[in-house]
Amino acid sequence: MSACKTLTRSSFSCIESNLRINGGRRFSSASLRFPHSVPTNICPNFWFSSLLSRNRGFREFEPHIPRLRRYGCVQRAVSIETSECRDEPITPNLTLETPEDSLKDTVEELLSNKDDITKLMKMERRPEFDIGGQIGNPKRWFPYLDEFKVGSVVLSSGEVLEAMDPYILEARKERFRKVANNRSYAVCLVVEGLSDFGNVSAAFRSADALGFQSVHVVSCDSSKRYRDNRHVSMGAEKWLDIELWDSTQDCFKILKSRGYRIATTHVGIDAVSIYDMDWSFPTAIVVGNETRGISEEALELSDLHCSIPMNGMVDSFNVSVAAGILMHHAVSDRTTRLGCHGDLTLEENQILLAEFSLRHSKSAISIAHEYARRKAWPKL
Numbered sequence: 001m002s003a004c005k006t007l008t009r010s011s012f013s014c015i016e017s018n019l020r021i022n023g024g025r026r027f028s029s030a031s032l033r034f035p036h037s038v039p040t041n042i043c044p045n046f047w048f049s050s051l052l053s054r055n056r057g058f059r060e061f062e063p064h065i066p067r068l069r070r071y072g073c074v075q076r077a078v079s080i081e082t083s084e085c086r087d088e089p090i091t092p093n094l095t096l097e098t099p100e101d102s103l104k105d106t107v108e109e110l111l112s113n114k115d116d117i118t119k120l121m122k123m124e125r126r127p128e129f130d131i132g133g134q135i136g137n138p139k140r141w142f143p144y145l146d147e148f149k150v151g152s153v154v155l156s157s158g159e160v161l162e163a164m165d166p167y168i169l170e171a172r173k174e175r176f177r178k179v180a181n182n183r184s185y186a187v188c189l190v191v192e193g194l195s196d197f198g199n200v201s202a203a204f205r206s207a208d209a210l211g212f213q214s215v216h217v218v219s220c221d222s223s224k225r226y227r228d229n230r231h232v233s234m235g236a237e238k239w240l241d242i243e244l245w246d247s248t249q250d251c252f253k254i255l256k257s258r259g260y261r262i263a264t265t266h267v268g269i270d271a272v273s274i275y276d277m278d279w280s281f282p283t284a285i286v287v288g289n290e291t292r293g294i295s296e297e298a299l300e301l302s303d304l305h306c307s308i309p310m311n312g313m314v315d316s317f318n319v320s321v322a323a324g325i326l327m328h329h330a331v332s333d334r335t336t337r338l339g340c341h342g343d344l345t346l347e348e349n350q351i352l353l354a355e356f357s358l359r360h361s362k363s364a365i366s367i368a369h370e371y372a373r374r375k376a377w378p379k380l
Contacts, residue, residue: 120237120238120242120359121143121144121241121355122148122354122355122358122359122365123144123145123146123147123148123157123160123351123354123355123358124144124145124147124148124149125143125144125145126142126143126144126145128254128257140185140186140259140282140343141185141258141259141260141282142185142344142348142351143185143214143241144348144351144352144355145351146347146350146351148160148354148358148368150368150369150372150373151372152376153372153373153375153376155368155371155372155375157350157351157353157354158350158354159371159375160354160357160358160368160371161350161353161354161357162371163367163368163370163371164354164357164358164360164364164367164368167361167363167364167367168357168360172360176353176356176357177353179211179239179356180342180344180349180352180353180356181342181344181349182211182340182341182342183211183212183213183342183344183352184211184212184213184334184341184342184343184344185213185214185344186280186282186283186334186343187212187279187282187283187284187285187327187330187334188212188213188214188215188216188255188260188283188284188285189203189207189212189214189215189216189284189285189287189323189327190215190216190217190218190251190255190262190284190285190286190287191203191215191216191217191218191286191287191319191323192218192219192248192286192287192288192289192294192295192298193218193219193288193289193292193295194217194287194288194289194290194319195289195290195291196290198320199290199318199319199320200217200320201236201237202320202323202324203215203287203319203320203323203324204236204237204240204242205236206320206323206324206327206328207236207240207323207327208236208239208240209236210324210327210328210331210341211331211341211342212240212327213240213241213352214240214241214243215240215241215242215243216242216243216244216245216251216255216284217242217243217244217245218245218246218247218248218251219245219246219247219248238359239356239359248295248297248298248301249297249301252284252298252301252302255284258282259282260282260283260284261281261282261283261284261303261304262284262286262298262301262302262303262304263277263283263284263285263286263302263303263304263305263306264286264288264294264298264299264302264304264305264306265285265286265287265288265294265305265306265307265308265322265326266293266294266299266305266306266307267307267315267316268305268307270305271305271306271307272304272305272306272307273306273307273308273309274306274307274308274309274325274326274329274330275309275329277306277333278333278337279329279330279333279334279337280333280334280337280338283330285323285326285327285330286298286302287319287322287323287326288319289319290318290319306326308322308325308326
């Protein structure tokens with residue numbers, strides 16, 4: 001209470017000082033427009049400072065309306081807002097590491113360059129000619145080897161996790177563990193010929209949220225570009241295994257070699273309801289272009305056609321909505337049949353955790369390289 005009195009007293013002293021300085025001017029009661037009460041959400045000091053001006057005398061009270069902002073990290077938000085409250089300039093040379101989640105690489109930019117997509121995957125990939133391609137079970141596809149190569153040095157997933165452990169917050173590591181426990185490669189999503197990158201981004205976001213690790217993009221139509229879709233995907237593309245294909249034939253050939261059946265979404269007489277399918281079987285779900293739908297080539301090369309039963313007047317869903325419904329039902333069906341959607345073995349789980357750790361930040365690779373350098377030193 002005493003602090004408030006002191007603050008009020010000092011503020012009225014400023015008013016008196018202004019009156020002396022502007023003694024030659026006359027002020028009427030109308031020129032001082034005080035509100036009946038000070039808003040409770042405004043600091044008194046800020047209220048009086050906005051009311052007074054040393055150079056312009058008095059001015060009408062203007063309530064402070066906070067501006068909506070988006071920050072790359074919490075520390076940046078705190079530093080900016082604190083500086084504004086104190087009327088202090090932001091330190092120009094303030095150095096804060098920007099999380100990769102806030103970087104400007106949009107989904108469009110990633111899908112325009114296969115090299116950029118490949119760089120997202122850190123652990124060594126399993127060769128395609130290894131048709132079995134799995135750890136411990138030849139009927140399951142898992143894309144990674146238990147290797148991270150740093151020059152001539154090879155780190156195992158356990159060594160990668162050991163190297164990264166001191167640099168990742170415990171809450172983040174717990175999040176990685178939870179996500180890995182619910183991940184599966186048994187069902188993957190294929191988007192064919194989408195022209196709206198907003199739809200691609202939304203499909204990526206649904207895939208990540210529902211526990212799908214593998215997504216495939218076939219020949220995106222570059223004639224129509226939609227920029228800045230990262231806010232749609234919410235950075236989901238960073239944590240997914242995204243593979244780009246120039247043709248539907250190449251994509252389907254590889255998927256079949258990995259043990260997937262190809263299920264294209266199509267409204268036709270021979271289409272099977274998604275509710276009648278056994279989703280415990282490795283399946284690649286294919287959704288098509290927003291206008292043209294699935295290509296004739298994809299329909300011919302697929303193993304079956306499936307559809308989402310519709311009970312309304314419309315006969316189709318938005319493509320990203322359809323993808324979300326398909327993936328959600330696949331997860332529900334697998335959970336009913338198998339007990340859960342996530343099906344990675346302990347070794348696969350650890351490798352995926354190492355992959356997440358290496359994707360965590362820009363400095364992760366440097367940390368792993370330093371660990372490998374120390375490992376290569378001759379032991380004395």
